[in-house]
Amino acid sequence: xxxxxxxxxxxxVFSTMIASGPVIIQVRDGRPMTLLVKHGDKPVGELKWxxxxxxxxxxxxLEQTASREAKQxxxxxxxxxxxxxxxxxxxxxxxxxxxxxxxxxLIHYLATITDEPLRGKEVLAMEWFPLDALPPDCxxxxxxxxxxxxxxx
Numbered sequence: 001x002x003x004x005x006x007x008x009x010x011x012x013v014f015s016t017m018i019a020s021g022p023v024i025i026q027v028r029d030g031r032p033m034t035l036l037v038k039h040g041d042k043p044v045g046e047l048k049w050x051x052x053x054x055x056x057x058x059x060x061x062l063e064q065t066a067s068r069e070a071k072q073x074x075x076x077x078x079x080x081x082x083x084x085x086x087x088x089x090x091x092x093x094x095x096x097x098x099x100x101x102x103x104x105x106l107i108h109y110l111a112t113i114t115d116e117p118l119r120g121k122e123v124l125a126m127e128w129f130p131l132d133a134l135p136p137d138c139x140x141x142x143x144x145x146x147x148x149x150x151x152x153x
Contacts, residue, residue, distance in 0.1 A: 014101040020065040021053015022078045022111030023145055031130050034146060035117060036138065037073055038125040047124065049138040051108065051145070062107045074117035074126065084108040085148035087141045108145050 024035040036049040054069040056062060063080055070078040087106045119126045129135060131146055 014103055016103045016105070018056045018062075018105045018107070019053050020056055020062040020069070020107040020109070021051050022066045022070050022080060023051050023084055023108050023149065024070075024078065024111050024113055024117075025131070025149065026112070026128075028128055033128040033130050034134075034142075035074065035126065035128055036135070036142065037119075037123045039073065039123045044124040049125075049127075049129070049135050049142065051139075051142065053106070053108075063109065066107075066109050066111070070111070070113075073120045073123050074113075075120050076113045076115045076117050078111040078113055080109040080111050082110055084110050085145050087144065089140060106141050108141070110149065 025032055026035075027033070035052070037052055038044055038047040038049055040047045052070050052073045053066065054072075056065045057068075060068070066080060067078055070076060085108060087108075089104045089106065091102045091104065117126065131150060134143060134146065
């Protein structure tokens with residue numbers, strides 16, 4: 001198949017996705033903490049802890065996506081402060097069960113919230129974690145993004 005024959009979002013033998021989301025960091029109980037969620041179609045124990053976020057929809061900016069995803073997933077408005085470490089992830093076996101490998105471009109934004117977050121309908125778990133004690137089962141972007149933040153807060 002040539003690139004001209006591929007479907008939207010596909011290049012050759014893999015699919016692509018651009019995603020955006022907020023990285024919420026606050027001092028809670030005297031320690032800097034980040035809010036992580038688990039969502040997906042698998043049992044909660046099989047899912048990874050992630051930042052809020054999701055796929056950029058047609059006509060949306062990266063910032064609009066980050067704000068929309070926070071509203072959907074944790075039911076709060078966010079104030080986006082500035083971009084953080086962007087990442088490109090290669091997934092040979094995508095979490096969503098797609099048949100093709102997937103390239104995901106992740107755009108993260110440092111964000112603040114003033115209201116207490118609540119689990120949205122698609123979120124199976126939500127928890128605050130100290131920046132120096134992230135869970136072992138977090139998504140591959142979490143530790144590098146937090147490390148980048150700590151190097152340049």
